[in-house]
């Protein structure tokens with residue numbers, strides 16, 4: 665009689681975490697919606713859809729190849745009432761290329777795809793909440809493009825002052841000012857609707873939203889009050905920074921005394937926090953690895969705070985750290 669293989673030897677023949685498991689998973693729909701979770705997705709939604717972008721400046725990528733996006737004159741301002749999202753994104757590319765903005769093509773793709781995959785869920789019900797100011801908070805914002813896209817691509821909300829953006833980071837990268845300048849030329853409705861707050865997410869910093877000294881920044885005093893509608897973003901906030909963002913976002917919305925406060929989060933984590941900081945059982949960490957386990961733990965943390973939690977993803981060609989946690993609490 666042949667004895668059965670030792671359980672630990674099975675993993676060498678059938679690794680549990682290879683990408684093939686996702687394609688054969690019977691629970692994955694054969695033709696999922698483009699915004700649904702698919703870790704192997706290769707479908708691009710944005711006009712910057714090449715799968716072969718290297719870590720190259722966007723303008724160098726366009727200089728080196730003949731691209732289909734037309735080059736229009738600089739300072740080409742779009743009409744806020746007659747510009748589709750696609751037209752806005754295309755014109756942003758043109759402006760970045762023209763102005764030689766120092767940003768990598770892949771980072772532009774990442775921000776575009778992130779925006780296009782999350783916007784519907786994050787901005788759901790905005791028509792029913794006309795009296796609320798939508799505050800977008802982009803934590804660990806880096807160059808800040810992702811948060812700025814929410815203003816650029818929502819001209820009606822941004823031009824009526826009912827949407828504004830706060831980018832938060834410990835430092836302002838040099839590219840930020842050039843990105844803002846180009847975007848304001850294309851989308852003039854974003855002027856005065858955004859600020860960059862230099863702060864450490866782990867600190868109890870003063871949130872200037874209710875006491876702003878920047879004259880250009882339209883300060884709407886009803887932020888964080890009972891009628892608040894807060895969208896929290898964090899792209900590749902390393903390790904436990906994503907968890908700090910969850911804590912910050914859920915604490916400030918939890919302090920609102922009204923059930924009418926709306927809080928939405930879209931988080932695309934990168935490296936996992938240290939294993940010993942995870943509360944999730946050891947068996948789950950061993951079965952799925954720390955990266956998967958940390959995202960599972962984050963789902964439970966958010967669920968315990970009353971959020972509906974789901975996943976979506978951007979194409980893996982842009983980054984293998986492509987999972988987005990979406991959490992909604994109305």
Ligand SMILES: C[S@@+](CC[C@H](N)C(=O)[O-])C[C@H]1O[C@@H](n2cnc3c(N)ncnc32)[C@H](O)[C@@H]1O
Nearest residue numbers: 804805806833834835863864865866899900901
């Ligand atoms: C990997 S980058 C991601 C930048 C941007 N979100 C993106 O996707 O391109 C991480 C960012 O986190 C910022 N950061 C690091 N520690 C931080 C902290 N304690 N508080 C706030 N931001 C922090 C860094 O300055 C950096 O810009």
